[in-house]
Each structure stands twice: as C-alpha cells, then as structure tokens.
Amino acid sequence: MSDLPVLVVGAGPQGLAAAAHLLERGLEPIVLERCDAAGSAVAEWGHVRLFSAWPELVDAAAARLLASTGWHSPAHAHPTGAEWVRDYLQPLADALGRHVRYGSEVTSITRRGRDKVVESGRAQQPFVVRVRATDGVETRIEARAVIDASGTWSTPAPAGADGVPAIGERAAAERISYRIPDGVDALAGRHVVVVGAGHSATHAVLRLCDLARREPTTRVTWVLRRASVGTVFGGGAADDLLERAVLGGKARRAVQTGRVALETGFRVSEIRADGDAVTVVADDGRELTDVAQVFALTGFRPDVSILSELRIALDPALEAVAGIAAEIDPNLHSCGSVGATGAAELAQPETGLFIVGAKSYGRAPTFLALTGYEQVRSVVAHLAGDEEAAARSELVLPDTGVCGGAGDFDAPTGGGCCASPALMQIVSAPAGTSA
Missing domain, CATH: 3.50.50.60 (FAD/NAD(P)-binding domain)
Structure with a gap:
C-alpha cells in the first residue's frame, strides 16, 4: 500500500498541520473537508478571541511550508478565531494546494472487503474512504493510513444535566x-x-x-x-x-x-x-x-459514526482515545498538565488509523492547539518509519496551576483535584472548544 496516500479528515488546525508534516516527510496527503474553506469550525466562533498567542497557534512544519510562500507569522498578539483562519489556516490550506479537497464529506471509513468482524488479512487491506460531494455524488478513495482530525464542533452536548436533552429541549x-x-x-x-x-x-x-x-x-x-x-x-x-x-x-x-x-x-x-x-x-x-x-454551552462530544466498521478503542467515560485517557482526564489534569500523547498512545486496534486533535480528547475540555500539533508530528513520524522521532516528546505547554474537574460534584464548598482553581481553555474551538 506504499503508493497510496494518507487520508486526513478535516481541514482544521490539526488536519492541515498533519498534511504539512506528511509533505515534509515525502508522503502524499489528501485532506478532505466537507465545507468550502479551511477552518470552518473556527470561523463559526470567529468573533471570540483566543487565549493563546500566535506562537502557540502555528505548527512548526506548517510554518516552514508557509515560509516558502513568503508568509510571516503575525505578531505576538491574541487573535480572534476569524484572524486565525484568515492569517494562518486558509493561507496554509492554499499552500497545500491540490492536497486539500473542499466540499468532500467523509461518510464512512472501512477496510477494503472487510467489515469489523473479519480478521483474515485485515491489516494488509487498504482503507476505503467513502466521500460525498456537495452535489450528492459519492466516490471511494483508497488510503494506506487515515488521520481523523474531524473534531467535535458539530456535536455539542445538551443542556440536560443527565447527558441527554432535557424534556422539551428539542421542542424548544x-x-x-x-x-x-x-x-x-x-x-x-x-x-x-x-x-x-x-x-x-x-x-x-x-x-x-x-x-x-x-x-x-x-x-x-x-x-x-x-x-x-x-x-x-x-x-x-x-x-x-x-x-x-x-x-x-x-x-x-x-x-x-x-x-x-x-x-x-x-x-x-x-x-x-x-x-x-x-x-x-x-x-x-x-x-x-x-x-x-x-x-x-456544556461541552462537546466525538462523533465516531464514520468509524463504525473499524476497530477503535475509546475510554468508557471520556470517549477519548483509550491510550491517552489517563493523561488528559479533566478530573486530574488541566490543559497545561497533560502528558505527551503521541503515536504510541494514539494507536488504535485498527492498524494505520489515528484519531487526533479535539476528537482524540472525546468529552475532555483540556485540549490545546499545541497538544494537537505534537500529536500529528509524532503520528506522521511513525507513518514515515521514524520511530525515534515518533517516540520523542517535543511538547511544552503553558501552566494553568490547576485542573478543571468537577471535584466533589455535590459538595457545597466545591473541592477539586488540584491545589488551586483555574479555568480550562477551550479552543480549537472554544474548548476547549480550544487553543
């Protein structure tokens, strides 16, 4: 399958960064974006100012690719979501050129000729990515590996406190x-x-x-x-x-x-x-x-329906990638205290499949853009066969001083899992929704 591309789902911050790393490693990326522009989810909260400054919002490989076009990173200000799209995400997508395909909604990802049950020869078969264009026409793309960076923005949590919509919530x-x-x-x-x-x-x-x-x-x-x-x-x-x-x-x-x-x-x-x-x-x-x-505004959840015929491992509480759940649990960590979560931790039972970005965190609101960039750097190094680079941690995060768990949820005096209180960042969509 070495001649096949690596398929990236989503032209957001992590998806575009993954493509930049793939190109730099000599691998062929295809980024599929259902909307007609890069950073479409970020654009929906474009009026919100990020907590992170520009150096924390730009991936290293993406910056190297953009530099070849004459691009210069903006000053150390805190951009709005709209400015992040205008001054970084869309220029990056433009630099990636033909590797980004808009109006391409991924409806399913499977193994060729195998449903979830079939084991025989499974890892030797390419992924088959079914894509629906804006005119409704469906096509299939075969890929050697898949990086799902589709995020969680389209699946917000309900107002109902039990985890499902409150009585009358849909009607209202x-x-x-x-x-x-x-x-x-x-x-x-x-x-x-x-x-x-x-x-x-x-x-x-x-x-x-x-x-x-x-x-x-x-x-x-x-x-x-x-x-x-x-x-x-x-x-x-x-x-x-x-x-x-x-x-x-x-x-x-x-x-x-x-x-x-x-x-x-x-x-x-x-x-x-x-x-x-x-x-x-x-x-x-x-x-x-x-x-x-x-x-x-109660958070977001991952939608893994496109992966229903693949073998995936998610944490039963967070719905995060199982291998990173303990490192990102908001009852124990803030977005500044999570551990490095690279290719080894993100690996799925389905060989060659990686869930990255906010979607890898499931319901945890502790995600930062910097964390996502480190994820894709490590994953792409692994796909390129550079296991030393894949295992190396290059993540340096700003400290928050605390975690964002609910502590003793019912205690009138609060409680918490860390020594002092702090807000959790939301970006890459506000969170967490977060950068």
Missing part, C-alpha cells in the same frame, strides 16, 4: 443555542440563561453582561450544575495564559456586582414552552421563568 430549539453569541442586542431587556462552567459559557456571560450594562433591564442568569463555583473563575496569577486569567476575573466581578445571577447545583431536567419564552426547570424543582434565550 428556537430558544436554545449551543454556540457563543455574537450579536446579542435583540435580547436587550429580556431574561437570558447561560448553562455551563467552561470558557464558552464565560465568554457568553460576559457578552451578555455588556448588554446588561447598556440596557439594565436585561437579566442574565448563569447556571452551574456543580454545587459550588469551584474552578469557574480561574486561577488568576497561577495561569500562564494571561488572557484566560483576565477572563475569569471579569466573570467574578460580574457576579459580585450582581449584574449576573449565579445558580449553583442547578441541573436542567426540563425546558417548558411559555408563550414567547421558556421556563427552565431543575431536577430539584427550581424554575427560571420568562427566559427569552438559553445558551447551552
């Missing part, structure tokens, strides 16, 4: 958003509820807080499932990412001044239609009434 879809808001002026003078404890929720709360400053009749309620504030306001001086620390400080002040009402231990069980608004009901009977809009 017009009143619920699973994205960080941009323009919020239409909500002036209304009651708005934000559900979630991560950076996406914090961003949303602060945008709505600005609206409440301009229009004081606006009510903002921030709903936390945990019984106490815990790590929500961040680690302050303990956080090496200054912008993240500033965000937590602003959120704390918004609550202290009363501009934002905080509800802890509020686990959403029902969202009930109420005229032109909804009522949000907790499992203990508490109700938030006359709610014009709910922003459910």
Whole structure:
C-alpha cells in the first residue's frame, strides 16, 4: 500500500498541520473537508478571541511550508478565531494546494472487503474512504493510513444535566443555542440563561453582561450544575495564559456586582414552552421563568459514526482515545498538565488509523492547539518509519496551576483535584472548544 496516500479528515488546525508534516516527510496527503474553506469550525466562533498567542497557534512544519510562500507569522498578539483562519489556516490550506479537497464529506471509513468482524488479512487491506460531494455524488478513495482530525464542533452536548436533552429541549430549539453569541442586542431587556462552567459559557456571560450594562433591564442568569463555583473563575496569577486569567476575573466581578445571577447545583431536567419564552426547570424543582434565550454551552462530544466498521478503542467515560485517557482526564489534569500523547498512545486496534486533535480528547475540555500539533508530528513520524522521532516528546505547554474537574460534584464548598482553581481553555474551538 506504499503508493497510496494518507487520508486526513478535516481541514482544521490539526488536519492541515498533519498534511504539512506528511509533505515534509515525502508522503502524499489528501485532506478532505466537507465545507468550502479551511477552518470552518473556527470561523463559526470567529468573533471570540483566543487565549493563546500566535506562537502557540502555528505548527512548526506548517510554518516552514508557509515560509516558502513568503508568509510571516503575525505578531505576538491574541487573535480572534476569524484572524486565525484568515492569517494562518486558509493561507496554509492554499499552500497545500491540490492536497486539500473542499466540499468532500467523509461518510464512512472501512477496510477494503472487510467489515469489523473479519480478521483474515485485515491489516494488509487498504482503507476505503467513502466521500460525498456537495452535489450528492459519492466516490471511494483508497488510503494506506487515515488521520481523523474531524473534531467535535458539530456535536455539542445538551443542556440536560443527565447527558441527554432535557424534556422539551428539542421542542424548544428556537430558544436554545449551543454556540457563543455574537450579536446579542435583540435580547436587550429580556431574561437570558447561560448553562455551563467552561470558557464558552464565560465568554457568553460576559457578552451578555455588556448588554446588561447598556440596557439594565436585561437579566442574565448563569447556571452551574456543580454545587459550588469551584474552578469557574480561574486561577488568576497561577495561569500562564494571561488572557484566560483576565477572563475569569471579569466573570467574578460580574457576579459580585450582581449584574449576573449565579445558580449553583442547578441541573436542567426540563425546558417548558411559555408563550414567547421558556421556563427552565431543575431536577430539584427550581424554575427560571420568562427566559427569552438559553445558551447551552456544556461541552462537546466525538462523533465516531464514520468509524463504525473499524476497530477503535475509546475510554468508557471520556470517549477519548483509550491510550491517552489517563493523561488528559479533566478530573486530574488541566490543559497545561497533560502528558505527551503521541503515536504510541494514539494507536488504535485498527492498524494505520489515528484519531487526533479535539476528537482524540472525546468529552475532555483540556485540549490545546499545541497538544494537537505534537500529536500529528509524532503520528506522521511513525507513518514515515521514524520511530525515534515518533517516540520523542517535543511538547511544552503553558501552566494553568490547576485542573478543571468537577471535584466533589455535590459538595457545597466545591473541592477539586488540584491545589488551586483555574479555568480550562477551550479552543480549537472554544474548548476547549480550544487553543
């Protein structure tokens, strides 16, 4: 199969970086992107400013490829998602040229002539990637290996606290958003509820807080499932990412001044239609009434349906790649304290298949762009036969000082798994959604 390409799913930060490393190693990449531009998920939160500065957002092999086109890395500022796409991701995709195919949605990845059960000769058969174009036409591409960097952006978690949509959540879809808001002026003078404890929720709360400053009749309620504030306001001086620390400080002040009402231990069980608004009901009977809009920002989940006929190993709790789960568990680690997660840890029972990027972290919100770049560097080195480079760790992360687990979820005093509190970063989509 040495003449076949390496198939990369997704033209986001990790997918494009993987292609750059493959080219540099003399391997033929094909990047399949279902949308019509690079970084499409990032573009959807383009109005959000990242916590990471430019040096932490640019992959080394990608930078070398871009340098050959006359590109120069932007200054050490903190770009918005839109700027990350405009000034890095799309130029990188352009530099990769014919290796990136837009309007190409991967619908399944299998072994040629083998379903999941068949063992005989399995590893000797190429992968068959079925692709659907925007006009509906389906084709098949054979590949020697597959790097799934498709992310988790398309599968946000629900508002319901049990892990499934709350009663009435689907019916109230017009009143619920699973994205960080941009323009919020239409909500002036209304009651708005934000559900979630991560950076996406914090961003949303602060945008709505600005609206409440301009229009004081606006009510903002921030709903936390945990019984106490815990790590929500961040680690302050303990956080090496200054912008993240500033965000937590602003959120704390918004609550202290009363501009934002905080509800802890509020686990959403029902969202009930109420005229032109909804009522949000907790499992203990508490109700938030006359709610014009709910922003459910409770994290993301991996969609592995395209891998249903391949043999994969995921952690039963995190749905992360099994080999890295212990190193990224948010109950034990922050995004700055995860271990190196390279080819050996990312290897699947299906030889030649690697899940990387935010998708490799499953439900864990501890993902950083730098971690993803180290993943693809190691994976590509392995595919090129350079096992020394694949085993070497080149990952250096900014410290957060803490982890982001829920600690004692029901304890009124919080608790936690680390010595001091801190927010977890969200990027590569806010997280975590995260860079």
